[in-house]
Amino acid sequence: MTAWNFHATLREQFxxxxxxxxxxxxxxxxWHPDYARNVYLTxxxxxxxxxxxxxxxxxxxxxxxxxxxxxxxxxxxxTHRYNTDFGSSDYVxxxxxxxxxxxxxxxxxxxxxxxxxxxxxxxxLVQLFIVVTVLSKDREHLEHFGVRPGTVVFTGxxxxxxxxxxxxSLRDEVKAPGFIYIESLYIVTYFVILGVALNxxxxxxxxxxxxxxxxxxxxxxxxxxxxxxxxxxxxxILTFYT
Numbered sequence: 001m002t003a004w005n006f007h008a009t010l011r012e013q014f015x016x017x018x019x020x021x022x023x024x025x026x027x028x029x030x031w032h033p034d035y036a037r038n039v040y041l042t043x044x045x046x047x048x049x050x051x052x053x054x055x056x057x058x059x060x061x062x063x064x065x066x067x068x069x070x071x072x073x074x075x076x077x078x079t080h081r082y083n084t085d086f087g088s089s090d091y092v093x094x095x096x097x098x099x100x101x102x103x104x105x106x107x108x109x110x111x112x113x114x115x116x117x118x119x120x121x122x123x124x125l126v127q128l129f130i131v132v133t134v135l136s137k138d139r140e141h142l143e144h145f146g147v148r149p150g151t152v153v154f155t156g157x158x159x160x161x162x163x164x165x166x167x168x169s170l171r172d173e174v175k176a177p178g179f180i181y182i183e184s185l186y187i188v189t190y191f192v193i194l195g196v197a198l199n200x201x202x203x204x205x206x207x208x209x210x211x212x213x214x215x216x217x218x219x220x221x222x223x224x225x226x227x228x229x230x231x232x233x234x235x236x237i238l239t240f241y242t
Contacts, residue, residue, distance in 0.1 A: 124193070181236075
Protein backbone atom coordinates (compact mmCIF):
# COMPACT_ATOMS: atom_id res chain seq x y z
CA MET A 1 0.00 0.00 0.00
CA THR A 2 1.31 3.41 -1.00
CA ALA A 3 0.25 6.69 0.66
CA TRP A 4 1.06 10.32 0.02
CA ASN A 5 1.16 13.30 2.33
CA PHE A 6 1.13 16.76 0.78
CA HIS A 7 -0.09 20.30 1.27
CA ALA A 8 -0.97 22.93 -1.30
CA THR A 9 -2.16 26.51 -1.59
CA LEU A 10 -5.02 26.63 -4.09
CA ARG A 11 -6.57 29.57 -5.87
CA GLU A 12 -10.17 29.10 -6.96
CA GLN A 13 -11.96 31.28 -9.50
CA PHE A 14 -15.58 31.63 -8.46
CA UNK A 15 -18.52 33.18 -10.28
CA UNK A 16 -19.86 36.04 -8.15
CA UNK A 17 -22.65 37.13 -10.49
CA UNK A 18 -25.25 35.83 -7.98
CA UNK A 19 -23.58 37.31 -4.89
CA UNK A 20 -24.54 36.91 -2.08
CA UNK A 21 -26.82 33.98 -3.04
CA UNK A 22 -24.25 32.02 -5.01
CA UNK A 23 -22.97 28.57 -4.10
CA UNK A 24 -19.48 27.42 -4.97
CA UNK A 25 -17.36 24.32 -5.17
CA UNK A 26 -13.77 24.07 -3.96
CA UNK A 27 -12.21 21.50 -6.30
CA UNK A 28 -9.06 19.44 -5.83
CA UNK A 29 -8.03 17.86 -9.12
CA UNK A 30 -5.78 14.79 -8.80
CA TRP A 31 -3.55 12.84 -11.17
CA HIS A 32 -1.71 9.59 -10.56
CA PRO A 33 2.12 9.84 -10.89
CA ASP A 34 1.89 7.28 -13.72
CA TYR A 35 -0.64 9.32 -15.69
CA ALA A 36 1.47 8.83 -18.84
CA ARG A 37 0.52 5.14 -18.75
CA ASN A 38 -3.17 6.03 -18.38
CA VAL A 39 -3.35 5.05 -14.71
CA TYR A 40 -6.38 6.63 -13.05
CA LEU A 41 -7.14 7.25 -9.40
CA THR A 42 -10.16 5.81 -7.60
CA UNK A 43 -11.34 6.89 -4.13
CA UNK A 44 -11.02 4.34 -1.32
CA UNK A 45 -14.50 4.65 0.19
CA UNK A 46 -13.84 1.73 2.53
CA UNK A 47 -11.18 3.78 4.33
CA UNK A 48 -13.79 6.21 5.67
CA UNK A 49 -15.69 5.51 8.86
CA UNK A 50 -18.77 6.89 7.09
CA UNK A 51 -19.45 8.27 3.65
CA UNK A 52 -22.67 9.95 4.74
CA UNK A 53 -22.81 13.62 3.80
CA UNK A 54 -23.35 14.67 7.43
CA UNK A 55 -20.08 12.96 8.39
CA UNK A 56 -18.14 15.19 5.96
CA UNK A 57 -15.74 12.47 4.73
CA UNK A 58 -12.31 13.87 4.00
CA UNK A 59 -12.96 17.23 5.73
CA UNK A 60 -11.27 18.19 8.98
CA UNK A 61 -14.09 18.61 11.55
CA UNK A 62 -12.26 21.65 12.95
CA UNK A 63 -12.14 23.38 9.56
CA UNK A 64 -13.43 26.97 9.74
CA UNK A 65 -14.48 28.92 6.65
CA UNK A 66 -15.42 32.42 7.70
CA UNK A 67 -18.91 33.40 6.49
CA UNK A 68 -19.30 30.08 4.63
CA UNK A 69 -21.28 26.92 5.45
CA UNK A 70 -19.93 23.57 4.19
CA UNK A 71 -22.73 21.69 2.42
CA UNK A 72 -21.11 18.43 1.36
CA UNK A 73 -17.84 16.93 0.13
CA UNK A 74 -17.87 14.46 -2.76
CA UNK A 75 -15.72 12.67 -5.34
CA UNK A 76 -16.38 12.91 -9.05
CA UNK A 77 -14.78 12.27 -12.41
CA UNK A 78 -14.41 14.72 -15.26
CA THR A 79 -13.05 13.97 -18.69
CA HIS A 80 -10.42 16.15 -20.32
CA ARG A 81 -8.75 16.12 -23.69
CA TYR A 82 -5.16 17.35 -24.21
CA ASN A 83 -3.34 18.07 -27.46
CA THR A 84 0.07 17.20 -26.03
CA ASP A 85 1.73 14.01 -24.80
CA PHE A 86 3.54 15.91 -21.98
CA GLY A 87 6.86 14.60 -23.32
CA SER A 88 5.89 10.95 -22.90
CA SER A 89 5.41 8.64 -25.85
CA ASP A 90 3.12 6.44 -23.72
CA TYR A 91 0.51 9.17 -23.26
CA VAL A 92 -2.31 9.22 -25.82
CA UNK A 93 -3.15 12.72 -27.03
CA UNK A 94 -6.53 14.04 -28.20
CA UNK A 95 -8.32 11.35 -26.26
CA UNK A 96 -10.74 11.83 -23.37
CA UNK A 97 -9.12 10.99 -20.05
CA UNK A 98 -11.09 10.69 -16.77
CA UNK A 99 -9.60 12.66 -13.88
CA UNK A 100 -10.54 12.38 -10.22
CA UNK A 101 -11.88 15.45 -8.39
CA UNK A 102 -12.47 15.93 -4.70
CA UNK A 103 -14.92 18.78 -4.23
CA UNK A 104 -16.38 20.61 -1.28
CA UNK A 105 -19.67 22.42 -1.88
CA UNK A 106 -20.00 25.59 0.18
CA UNK A 107 -22.77 28.14 0.64
CA UNK A 108 -22.32 31.71 1.81
CA UNK A 109 -23.74 32.65 5.18
CA UNK A 110 -26.29 35.30 4.17
CA UNK A 111 -26.62 37.14 7.49
CA UNK A 112 -23.44 39.22 7.22
CA UNK A 113 -23.69 40.38 3.58
CA UNK A 114 -27.42 41.10 3.79
CA UNK A 115 -27.05 43.20 6.92
CA UNK A 116 -23.92 45.02 5.79
CA UNK A 117 -24.82 45.50 2.12
CA UNK A 118 -28.60 46.01 2.00
CA UNK A 119 -29.26 48.11 5.09
CA UNK A 120 -28.11 51.42 3.53
CA UNK A 121 -30.16 51.29 0.30
CA UNK A 122 -33.23 49.90 2.10
CA UNK A 123 -33.18 52.64 4.74
CA UNK A 124 -32.78 55.27 2.02
CA LEU A 125 -35.68 53.81 0.03
CA VAL A 126 -37.88 54.01 3.13
CA GLN A 127 -36.85 57.62 3.74
CA LEU A 128 -37.54 58.49 0.11
CA PHE A 129 -41.02 56.99 0.45
CA ILE A 130 -41.63 59.26 3.43
CA VAL A 131 -40.60 62.22 1.26
CA VAL A 132 -42.99 61.10 -1.51
CA THR A 133 -45.77 60.72 1.06
CA VAL A 134 -45.22 64.26 2.33
CA LEU A 135 -45.09 65.85 -1.14
CA SER A 136 -48.28 67.66 -2.04
CA LYS A 137 -49.61 70.58 -4.09
CA ASP A 138 -50.83 72.17 -0.88
CA ARG A 139 -48.30 74.88 0.02
CA GLU A 140 -49.39 75.04 3.66
CA HIS A 141 -49.00 71.29 3.96
CA LEU A 142 -45.46 71.53 2.57
CA GLU A 143 -44.57 74.46 4.82
CA HIS A 144 -45.76 72.48 7.81
CA PHE A 145 -43.20 69.77 7.02
CA GLY A 146 -40.57 72.23 5.79
CA VAL A 147 -40.46 70.67 2.33
CA ARG A 148 -39.31 72.67 -0.68
CA PRO A 149 -38.08 71.51 -4.10
CA GLY A 150 -34.55 72.56 -3.27
CA THR A 151 -34.70 70.66 0.03
CA VAL A 152 -35.70 67.44 -1.72
CA VAL A 153 -32.99 67.87 -4.37
CA PHE A 154 -30.23 68.43 -1.79
CA THR A 155 -31.53 65.55 0.33
CA GLY A 156 -31.45 63.35 -2.75
CA UNK A 157 -27.84 64.39 -3.42
CA UNK A 158 -26.89 63.35 0.13
CA UNK A 159 -28.66 60.01 -0.31
CA UNK A 160 -26.95 59.53 -3.68
CA UNK A 161 -23.54 60.05 -2.10
CA UNK A 162 -24.30 57.55 0.68
CA UNK A 163 -25.38 54.91 -1.86
CA UNK A 164 -22.27 55.51 -3.99
CA UNK A 165 -20.02 54.99 -0.95
CA UNK A 166 -21.80 51.73 -0.08
CA UNK A 167 -21.73 50.59 -3.71
CA UNK A 168 -17.99 51.24 -4.05
CA SER A 169 -17.35 49.42 -0.77
CA LEU A 170 -19.27 46.42 -2.12
CA ARG A 171 -17.23 46.38 -5.34
CA ASP A 172 -13.99 46.62 -3.38
CA GLU A 173 -15.00 43.68 -1.18
CA VAL A 174 -16.23 41.32 -3.88
CA LYS A 175 -13.74 42.31 -6.62
CA ALA A 176 -15.84 40.54 -9.22
CA PRO A 177 -15.85 41.50 -12.91
CA GLY A 178 -19.18 42.44 -14.40
CA PHE A 179 -22.54 42.97 -12.73
CA ILE A 180 -23.44 41.09 -9.53
CA TYR A 181 -26.94 40.39 -8.28
CA ILE A 182 -26.96 42.54 -5.15
CA GLU A 183 -25.92 45.59 -7.21
CA SER A 184 -29.45 45.68 -8.63
CA LEU A 185 -30.65 47.10 -5.30
CA TYR A 186 -28.11 49.94 -5.56
CA ILE A 187 -28.98 50.65 -9.21
CA VAL A 188 -32.70 50.78 -8.36
CA THR A 189 -31.94 53.16 -5.47
CA TYR A 190 -30.07 55.52 -7.82
CA PHE A 191 -33.06 55.74 -10.15
CA VAL A 192 -35.51 56.15 -7.25
CA ILE A 193 -33.47 59.07 -5.88
CA LEU A 194 -33.50 60.76 -9.29
CA GLY A 195 -37.21 59.99 -9.72
CA VAL A 196 -38.19 61.44 -6.35
CA ALA A 197 -36.18 64.61 -7.00
CA LEU A 198 -37.79 65.04 -10.44
CA ASN A 199 -41.22 64.29 -8.98
CA UNK A 200 -40.85 67.00 -6.32
CA UNK A 201 -39.71 69.63 -8.81
CA UNK A 202 -42.52 68.93 -11.29
CA UNK A 203 -45.18 68.71 -8.57
CA UNK A 204 -44.34 72.15 -7.18
CA UNK A 205 -43.32 73.86 -10.42
CA UNK A 206 -46.03 72.41 -12.70
CA UNK A 207 -48.92 71.31 -10.41
CA UNK A 208 -51.41 71.46 -13.31
CA UNK A 209 -49.73 68.72 -15.30
CA UNK A 210 -52.08 65.83 -16.04
CA UNK A 211 -50.45 63.37 -13.57
CA UNK A 212 -50.97 65.88 -10.70
CA UNK A 213 -54.14 67.71 -11.74
CA UNK A 214 -56.85 65.62 -10.12
CA UNK A 215 -55.18 63.44 -7.50
CA UNK A 216 -52.08 65.37 -6.58
CA UNK A 217 -49.15 63.04 -5.97
CA UNK A 218 -51.27 59.99 -5.11
CA UNK A 219 -50.11 57.99 -8.16
CA UNK A 220 -46.46 58.26 -7.04
CA UNK A 221 -47.33 57.07 -3.53
CA UNK A 222 -49.32 54.10 -4.86
CA UNK A 223 -46.74 53.01 -7.45
CA UNK A 224 -43.62 53.59 -5.34
CA UNK A 225 -43.15 50.17 -3.70
CA UNK A 226 -44.81 48.03 -6.43
CA UNK A 227 -42.43 49.44 -9.07
CA UNK A 228 -39.37 48.84 -6.87
CA UNK A 229 -40.28 45.26 -5.93
CA UNK A 230 -41.38 44.39 -9.46
CA UNK A 231 -38.05 45.62 -10.82
CA UNK A 232 -36.12 43.56 -8.27
CA UNK A 233 -38.31 40.54 -9.05
CA UNK A 234 -37.56 40.83 -12.78
CA UNK A 235 -33.82 41.10 -12.06
CA UNK A 236 -34.03 38.03 -9.79
CA ILE A 237 -35.80 35.97 -12.44
CA LEU A 238 -33.32 37.02 -15.12
CA THR A 239 -30.38 36.20 -12.83
CA PHE A 240 -31.47 32.82 -11.50
CA TYR A 241 -33.88 31.39 -14.08
CA THR A 242 -32.49 32.35 -17.48
